[in-house]
Amino acid sequence: MKVYGKYYVFPFLYGVIISLYGSLYSKSTHTFWSIALELNGGYLEYINPMSIGALIELYMPFFFYVLFFSTYIYRHFCNSSVYVFSRCENRMKWYCKETGKLLGFTFCNTLAIYMGYCFTTILARKLSFSLKHIWIAGWYLSLFTLWCFVIVLLANIVAIWKGSVVGNVMALSLPVIATFSLLTIDCKHLTAIAWKHLALNPCAYLVADWYNVTLDGEKILGVLGPGLSIRNGYIIMSAYGLLIFLIGMIVVQRIDILENNKER
Amino acid sequence: MQNRKDELGSPVIWGVLFRYETGGRRDNMLRNIKTQINILARQKGVNICFWLLLLCVVGNYLRNIWYTRSIDCGNFRKMAGYSVWARDNVFGWYILTFFAFLLVLPGGLSLAKEKQTRMEYMLICRSGGRMRFYVSKIIAVFVVTFLCFTLPFLIELVLDYCAFNVPVEKNWNDAYVTYCQSQGVKMDYFLNEIHQNAPILYALVRIGITGVWTAALAMVPLACSCIYSKYYAYLMVPAYFLLLIFQKTKFSVFHQNITHNYLTYFWWLDDSMDEKGMIVFSCLIGIVALVSIGVILIHAYKGGEET
Numbered sequence: 001m002k003v004y005g006k007y008y009v010f011p012f013l014y015g016v017i018i019s020l021y022g023s024l025y026s027k028s029t030h031t032f033w034s035i036a037l038e039l040n041g042g043y044l045e046y047i048n049p050m051s052i053g054a055l056i057e058l059y060m061p062f063f064f065y066v067l068f069f070s071t072y073i074y075r076h077f078c079n080s081s082v083y084v085f086s087r088c089e090n091r092m093k094w095y096c097k098e099t100g101k102l103l104g105f106t107f108c109n110t111l112a113i114y115m116g117y118c119f120t121t122i123l124a125r126k127l128s129f130s131l132k133h134i135w136i137a138g139w140y141l142s143l144f145t146l147w148c149f150v151i152v153l154l155a156n157i158v159a160i161w162k163g164s165v166v167g168n169v170m171a172l173s174l175p176v177i178a179t180f181s182l183l184t185i186d187c188k189h190l191t192a193i194a195w196k197h198l199a200l201n202p203c204a205y206l207v208a209d210w211y212n213v214t215l216d217g218e219k220i221l222g223v224l225g226p227g228l229s230i231r232n233g234y235i236i237m238s239a240y241g242l243l244i245f246l247i248g249m250i251v252v253q254r255i256d257i258l259e260n261n262k263e264r
Numbered sequence: 265m266q267n268r269k270d271e272l273g274s275p276v277i278w279g280v281l282f283r284y285e286t287g288g289r290r291d292n293m294l295r296n297i298k299t300q301i302n303i304l305a306r307q308k309g310v311n312i313c314f315w316l317l318l319l320c321v322v323g324n325y326l327r328n329i330w331y332t333r334s335i336d337c338g339n340f341r342k343m344a345g346y347s348v349w350a351r352d353n354v355f356g357w358y359i360l361t362f363f364a365f366l367l368v369l370p371g372g373l374s375l376a377k378e379k380q381t382r383m384e385y386m387l388i389c390r391s392g393g394r395m396r397f398y399v400s401k402i403i404a405v406f407v408v409t410f411l412c413f414t415l416p417f418l419i420e421l422v423l424d425y426c427a428f429n430v431p432v433e434k435n436w437n438d439a440y441v442t443y444c445q446s447q448g449v450k451m452d453y454f455l456n457e458i459h460q461n462a463p464i465l466y467a468l469v470r471i472g473i474t475g476v477w478t479a480a481l482a483m484v485p486l487a488c489s490c491i492y493s494k495y496y497a498y499l500m501v502p503a504y505f506l507l508l509i510f511q512k513t514k515f516s517v518f519h520q521n522i523t524h525n526y527l528t529y530f531w532w533l534d535d536s537m538d539e540k541g542m543i544v545f546s547c548l549i550g551i552v553a554l555v556s557i558g559v560i561l562i563h564a565y566k567g568g569e570e571t
Contacts, residue, residue: 013505018512
């Protein structure tokens with residue numbers, strides 16, 4: 001953590017800059033809930049090319065994180081191939097440990113963005129604390145952590161397998177393609193196929209307004225008729241994460257970096 | 265003989281400008297710049313940036329063709345309204361979303377790569393000094409970025425001219441102004457007069473301004489690559505933050521409130537921006553570019569090692 005602490009300056013500053021407009025120049029107060037909305041897709045009623053562009057803009061701090069950490073396991077794998085694997089045969093144990101650390105770093109990144117926003121809001125004395133809304137902050141942190149973890153793990157696994165450039169390109173282009181594929185869905189008249197497409201797309205779960213949320217009997221979120229389920233969001237993200245984790249196990253077991261150097 | 269002719273065949277003005285620097289060989293500096301431009305033009309980053317922009321242009325053109333296939337040509341917008349940079353154009357939005365990435369590709373990466381491969385030292389020796397190398401690098405990056413961000417849009421202008429330049433009646437302008445007034449649309453956007461009378465000239469001027477702005481902003485990653493060149497991803501961060509600050513904050517300069525985000529200034533035909541704001545924004549970009557150039561020149565003068 002001491003070595004990687006400098007990487008969290010960027011997400012924290014991002015949170016601060018993003019919050020300047022909302023905190024310092026706006027007269028309204030913020031809750032944990034409105035901050036989480038500000039940092040994700042927020043109120044996205046229609047899917048059109050412009051709203052997709054706005055959604056991708058929100059991915060940018062996570063994309064930077066992916067660029068910074070896309071070679072985290074890969075670099076350690078290169079070192080371990082020389083120093084660790086020759087003495088310790090159990091690669092799985094090593095891989096699980098590295099993946100766990102990466103998950104922790106990813107959580108810290110998401111937390112740093114959120115903290116950056118909260119920092120300015122607290123300084124401007126515009127944060128209204130409410131325990132009712134704190135679970136929304138938890139939802140934002142956990143779901144975005146899982147999503148970012150899936151991407152960054154994919155980047156690392158592909159980097160071990162095919163080289164770091166391919167890993168980065170693949171990891172950054174897949175979420176963009178998944179987001180653009182949302183363009184085919186008509187939010188107003190959801191057909192069964194469109195609904196399946198929406199429910200299986202991990203990027204759809206990043207838009208808060210597509211959930212149906214009721215607080216104190218009042219509907220505070222939800223523009224889609226049926227609305228996405230938060231539980232399904234966790235399941236989908238975890239399923240993708242588990243799939244990539246298992247593929248990573250096979251890749252780490254089979255690839256020998258000394259024989260297959262892709263960076264030459 | 266041919267080589268000798270090439271050496272002396274440079275424009276006189278350049279020879280006069282750089283005579284004090286080069287002593288006997290008048291066109292030494294010009295040759296440095298030409299070499300740098302040649303190196304830059306062959307770089308993968310420049311090609312990726314150019315082709316991505318061209319892809320956006322072609323995509324936008326096909327999209328315009330698709331949307332206008334069933335409407336009467338009398339209802340065509342003015343030509344500038346079909347550009348990638350036209351207000352609320354989706355391709356323009358995508359370009360501005362990934363603007364930090366695009367800015368780094370032509371200039372920032374080249375110097376970082378030269379530093380990593382130690383080619384920088386060979387080029388400094390060939391250029392005749394660190395200062396000359398860095399000055400020629402600044403000029404080359406400016407020129408290449410300018411060309412990267414103008415050529416695709418000039419191609420678009422030609423395409424749009426072929427497809428959408430419908431001759432209009434003489435009183436069309438008056439009718440358009442009356443319509444805008446009735447709809448409550450303001451007609452005081454930047455270069456409004458030129459757009460009404462000569463849309464092609466308007467498009468050319470705006471393409472030129474966009475090219476100069478991006479070329480000036482490309483100095484930021486170049487300055488960063490002077491100081492740090494280990495990981496390319498870090499070079500994007502300052503440019504991204506700068507654009508984010510332009511986009512997300514309100515500030516006041518010389519009693520002029522900057523209340524728009526920078527996207528507004530890149531878009532054409534936007535009635536929410538006026539000439540004064542445009543000039544202030546240009547000054548801001550100019551200051552950023554001058555500070556970046558200052559950093560590069562200080563680095564060249566001190567001859568410090570990068571981290």
